[in-house]
Amino acid sequence: MEPAESLKKHTNTMNKNDHNVSNEEVEKFSNLADKWWDPHGPFRPLHQINPVRLMYIRSNLCLHFNLNPQNMSPLLNLSILDIGCGGGLIAEPLAKMGANVTAIDASEKNINAAQIHSINSGLNINYKSVTAESLVDKGIKFDVVLALETIEHVKDLASFIKICSLLIKPNGAVFFSTLNRTPKSWVLGIIAAEYVLGWLPRGTHDWKKFVKPSELVSLMKQEQMNPSDISGLSYNPLTNDWSKTNNLSVNYILFGEKIIK
Amino acid sequence: MNKRFDVVICGGGLVGLTLGVALGQYGVETAIIDSIPLDNYLSKEFDGRASSIALGSKNLLDTIGVWSNIKSQAQPILQIRVSDGNSPFFLHYDHLDVGDDPLGWMVENRSLRQSLLQKIKEYPNIKQYVPISVKSVDFRNNFVIFNLSNGDKIESSLAVAADGRNSFMRQQAAIKVTEIPYKQTGIVCTVKHEYSHQGIAHERFLPSGPFAILPLANNCSSIVWTEKNSIAPKILNLKPQDFMNELRERFGNFLGRIDLVGSRWSYPLSLCHANNYVSRRLALIGDAAHSIHPIAGQGFNLGIRDCAILAEFIVENCRLGLDLGNDELLKKYQSYRRFDSVMMIAVTHGLNHLFSNHSGALQVVRGMGLSAVNQAPPIKRFFMRHAMGLVGDLPRLVRGEQI
Numbered sequence: 001m002e003p004a005e006s007l008k009k010h011t012n013t014m015n016k017n018d019h020n021v022s023n024e025e026v027e028k029f030s031n032l033a034d035k036w037w038d039p040h041g042p043f044r045p046l047h048q049i050n051p052v053r054l055m056y057i058r059s060n061l062c063l064h065f066n067l068n069p070q071n072m073s074p075l076l077n078l079s080i081l082d083i084g085c086g087g088g089l090i091a092e093p094l095a096k097m098g099a100n101v102t103a104i105d106a107s108e109k110n111i112n113a114a115q116i117h118s119i120n121s122g123l124n125i126n127y128k129s130v131t132a133e134s135l136v137d138k139g140i141k142f143d144v145v146l147a148l149e150t151i152e153h154v155k156d157l158a159s160f161i162k163i164c165s166l167l168i169k170p171n172g173a174v175f176f177s178t179l180n181r182t183p184k185s186w187v188l189g190i191i192a193a194e195y196v197l198g199w200l201p202r203g204t205h206d207w208k209k210f211v212k213p214s215e216l217v218s219l220m221k222q223e224q225m226n227p228s229d230i231s232g233l234s235y236n237p238l239t240n241d242w243s244k245t246n247n248l249s250v251n252y253i254l255f256g257e258k259i260i261k
Numbered sequence: 262m263n264k265r266f267d268v269v270i271c272g273g274g275l276v277g278l279t280l281g282v283a284l285g286q287y288g289v290e291t292a293i294i295d296s297i298p299l300d301n302y303l304s305k306e307f308d309g310r311a312s313s314i315a316l317g318s319k320n321l322l323d324t325i326g327v328w329s330n331i332k333s334q335a336q337p338i339l340q341i342r343v344s345d346g347n348s349p350f351f352l353h354y355d356h357l358d359v360g361d362d363p364l365g366w367m368v369e370n371r372s373l374r375q376s377l378l379q380k381i382k383e384y385p386n387i388k389q390y391v392p393i394s395v396k397s398v399d400f401r402n403n404f405v406i407f408n409l410s411n412g413d414k415i416e417s418s419l420a421v422a423a424d425g426r427n428s429f430m431r432q433q434a435a436i437k438v439t440e441i442p443y444k445q446t447g448i449v450c451t452v453k454h455e456y457s458h459q460g461i462a463h464e465r466f467l468p469s470g471p472f473a474i475l476p477l478a479n480n481c482s483s484i485v486w487t488e489k490n491s492i493a494p495k496i497l498n499l500k501p502q503d504f505m506n507e508l509r510e511r512f513g514n515f516l517g518r519i520d521l522v523g524s525r526w527s528y529p530l531s532l533c534h535a536n537n538y539v540s541r542r543l544a545l546i547g548d549a550a551h552s553i554h555p556i557a558g559q560g561f562n563l564g565i566r567d568c569a570i571l572a573e574f575i576v577e578n579c580r581l582g583l584d585l586g587n588d589e590l591l592k593k594y595q596s597y598r599r600f601d602s603v604m605m606i607a608v609t610h611g612l613n614h615l616f617s618n619h620s621g622a623l624q625v626v627r628g629m630g631l632s633a634v635n636q637a638p639p640i641k642r643f644f645m646r647h648a649m650g651l652v653g654d655l656p657r658l659v660r661g662e663q664i
Binding site: 037039040047048050051054055058069070071072074092093094095096097120121122 | 265287288289403578579580581582583587588589663664
């Protein structure tokens with residue numbers, strides 16, 4: 001089958017509920033796809049958290065792959081898969097840092113928005129509206145797999161983590177970021193962010209699907225991934241800044257290495 | 262497709278070039294646009310001024326690799342003597358009070374410009390558009406488009422206005438300014454003298470305005486002679502002999518015989534402060550953001566500190582693949598720079614007002630103020646360190662560190 005056809009097939013079957021993406025989730029973000037790149041728009045929190053996430057990713061990748069973070073293209077030639085790329089807020093900076101980025105999202109609208117933006121930015125990113133499973137089927141593997149603010153939206157976390165592991169080359173790296181399932185994350189992540197501050201549209205997150213670090217770590221270990229670092233990402237309302245902290249109670253990010261077998 | 266840059270700097274004066282060299286060193290794709298031909302910039306008749314380089318500014322110039330060329334032409338300032346007319350009080354700053362480094366250096370603008378232009382040629386990622394002007398500019402959501410006088414169209418993520426006090430870019434972005442004319446003109450010339458200046462700078466507060474004798478290399482001094490607007494043209498039009506007589510009257514004879522070297526220049530003095538340093542995809546640096554009274558020799562130093570922090574933010578964002586025109590970067594730049602500039606404006610504006618008059622009562626107060634500062638080492642050291650560019654949360658280049 002031609003790649004284009006295979007892509008089309010995936011898109012057509014997307015609504016048939018036969019893979020690991022829930023339909024309500026896809027709809028929610030599709031309506032917002034055009035607004036991804038507006039720093040004052042509905043994705044403002046992601047724009048604000050982006051620098052600290054990128055710094056975390058870059059510094060861990062530079063240590064892991066022995067690269068120079070002071071280079072203008074520190075991630076040159078690393079192959080990276082961004083799962084749940086949304087409008088490309090992470091994919092574009094990674095491409096600018098020199099990586100060969102494949103970015104996938106279950107929502108075709110997101111992919112269209114992301115693609116248009118990346119072309120306007122003069123970047124070459126391989127955007128596909130396909131599922132992670134389909135890449136496993138094709139036997140493609142990457143140096144790095146990212147699933148940022150994604151795992152709290154998947155139906156079956158255990159099988160998603162397994163898929164991620166299958167997509168990483170031996171000695172490759174993985175990043176997950178999500179919200180912890182704590183009373184504090186319910187207050188800040190749902191009540192404050194969606195209802196009081198209006199940072200996110202109501203219903204963006206389901207607290208019950210938030211993931212405890214211990215749960216994530218044990219799933220990773222089952223799938224031959226070794227967690228090397230977990231850090232909190234905390235918002236300081238006084239400076240209006242996000243920073244890396246040791247506090248995992250709300251937002252956190254995790255870096256892991258694929259065990260060589 | 263239009264040629265695309267990370268940063269376009271409008272204005273290739275000292276501050277614009279400094280930022281250009283800094284960005285060049287770190288591999289940021291940059292264009293510098295200036296309407297003046299390079300040959301004019303380097304001609305002896307273009308700019309007769311000299312700039313004081315504070316320690317922090319010297320650190321930056323060193324880190325971006327231009328100080329080694331300037332060094333031989335830079336005169337260290339070892340002491341500063343401030344006096345008020347004929348009052349017996351004077352304020353004395355000695356570099357030994359704050360350490361081994363000089364209080365600053367005096368360098369002719371021509372030498373600075375030459376070294377910066379020479380350095381910039383080493384960077385293939387810096388494209389100079391000269392003599393070319395910006396005909397129009399369009400600040401879009403995702404980038405800025407420049408229509409140039411040669412017909413080219415170029416784009417960038419971030420525009421930097423380094424185009425001086427009457428900034429075209431600032432006007433295009435509709436940023437308003439607060440302007441206070443001083444009704445004073447700065448007369449500038451260079452003299453050679455019989456005796457050595459020993460690295461001492463003199464600042465005399467005369468009723469018509471401050472009169473500064475600033476030590477240059479090769480036993481010359483740069484004169485910055487502030488005069489009321491009503492009198493300045495008459496002085497500038499005096500015959501050489503008469504001009505020298507007027508100059509000697511103010512200069513005194515403590516350095517022996519003095520002779521004029523080169524031309525006389527004059528610059529209208531005013532305070533001009535932009536109400537905002539940033540707008541959509543635009544940052545103002547140097548005189549485009551703040552042009553101040555030359556009384557404390559701090560104008561260029563403020564501009565250098567603008568470059569230092571802006572370069573740091575640009576390079577950090579570039580290495581993370583982030584959009585250089587993002588609001589967070591611009592807001593941070595403004596909040597970092599405004600406090601320092603406003604402090605310096607308050608000091609220079611206040612000094613000029615306090616001293617540029619005849620009031621006998623004020624002279625007594627001034628004398629007491631000068632001697633009070635002189636006798637309170639912590640206060641004196643703070644003033645000195647601010648003037649040396651060493652106060653506050655310093656950008657890495659000002660600390661002499663790489664980004």
